[in-house]
Amino acid sequence: MVILKNYPPFIFPALACLLLWMTMSGTARSQPVPIAGLTLTDIRTGSSWVVSTGADSATAFVFLSPECPLCQLYTKTLNELSAKYQSQIRFIGIFPGNSYSREEILAFASKYQLQIPIFSDPDFSATKALDVTITPTAVFVKHSRLLYFGAIDNWASDVGKKRTLITERYLADAIDQSLSHQIVTVARTEPIGCVLNMY
Numbered sequence: 350m351v352i353l354k355n356y357p358p359f360i361f362p363a364l365a366c367l368l369l370w371m372t373m374s375g376t377a378r379s380q381p382v383p384i385a386g387l388t389l390t391d392i393r394t395g396s397s398w399v400v401s402t403g404a405d406s407a408t409a410f411v412f413l414s415p416e417c418p419l420c421q422l423y424t425k426t427l428n429e430l431s432a433k434y435q436s437q438i439r440f441i442g443i444f445p446g447n448s449y450s451r452e453e454i455l456a457f458a459s460k461y462q463l464q465i466p467i468f469s470d471p472d473f474s475a476t477k478a479l480d481v482t483i484t485p486t487a488v489f490v491k492h493s494r495l496l497y498f499g500a501i502d503n504w505a506s507d508v509g510k511k512r513t514l515i516t517e518r519y520l521a522d523a524i525d526q527s528l529s530h531q532i533v534t535v536a537r538t539e540p541i542g543c544v545l546n547m548y
Contacts, residue, residue, distance in 0.1 A: 382490050383478045389443065389468035392454050398468060400475065407491040407527070408439045409520065411465075411501070412476060414484040415449050415457035417543035423485050423501055424461040430521060431465045438489075438524055442467040445476040445484075448546050473547060482547075483540040487520045489527075497523035499538030508541060 387400045411427060413420045431440035442465050444454050451469070458467055470476050479488050479498070489497040503517040523533045 382493055382495050384475045384490075385493065387474050387478065389470055389475060392444065392451055392458075392467045392469050406439070406493075407437060408441060408489075409434075409524070410441050410443055410475070410479075410488040410490065412443050412445060412481045412484050412486045412488070412545075413467075414444065414543055414545065415453055417484045419505055419542040420485050421457070421461050424458075424463040426501060428462070428464045430524075433521075434524060437528060440465040443470050443475060444468070445470045445473050445481070445545055446547070447471050476545070476547075482545055483542045484545060485542050486540040489520060489523050491527050496527055496533045497536055500540050503538075505541040 384400050389398050389400060390396070391398055409430070411423075415421075427440060427442070431438075434440070442458075442463060444467065449457075454467065454469070457463070475481075479495075481488070485501060487497065487499065487501050488495065497520060499519060501518075501520045502515050503519070504511050504515045506512050517535075519535055519538050522535065526533050
């Protein structure tokens with residue numbers, strides 16, 4: 350047992366508050382990823398891909414919907430992020446459910462020039478495992494740990510409202526901090542966008 354001596358009485362409440370703040374802000378220990386081993390279908394090629402989140406992998410999953418205006422607007426950002434981290438992070442677009450046909454998703458990818466690999470999740474297995482209910486939602490996984498969940502950045506301030514200037518780049522910051530072996534200071538935000546039809 351460790352006995353702490355000669356500390357002022359206020360130090361213990363302060364430490365308790367710090368631990369609570371770390372938990373609330375997402376700087377506490379990252380969480381295990383519950384999607385390893387799930388099978389997704391490559392929408393472009395039709396081939397199957399078994400999700401791997403092992404010690405040598407780092408992936409940014411971005412859940413999308415073809416008719417969601419924010420998803421349409423974020424394709425350029427996703428292409429830029431994928432190009433920036435191409436040697437270190439794999440970017441994957443996931444389209445949950447069966448609401449849209451393969452042709453509709455491919456038309457979306459073509460129209461908005463989405464260049465990252467895209468996969469379908471017809472039975473919502475990955476979507477439900479990660480508690481995704483809004484598109485777009487970004488989920489960053491590295492070394493089998495979930496390091497970030499939420500909005501790509503703070504461009505959208507509310508549904509239908511966008512900032513003139515982006516001041517917080519949540520996903521990019523989480524990736525940069527992880528690559529620098531730092532704690533991800535903002536590990537969770539609330540996604541803003543379109544509610545998924547879970548059927």
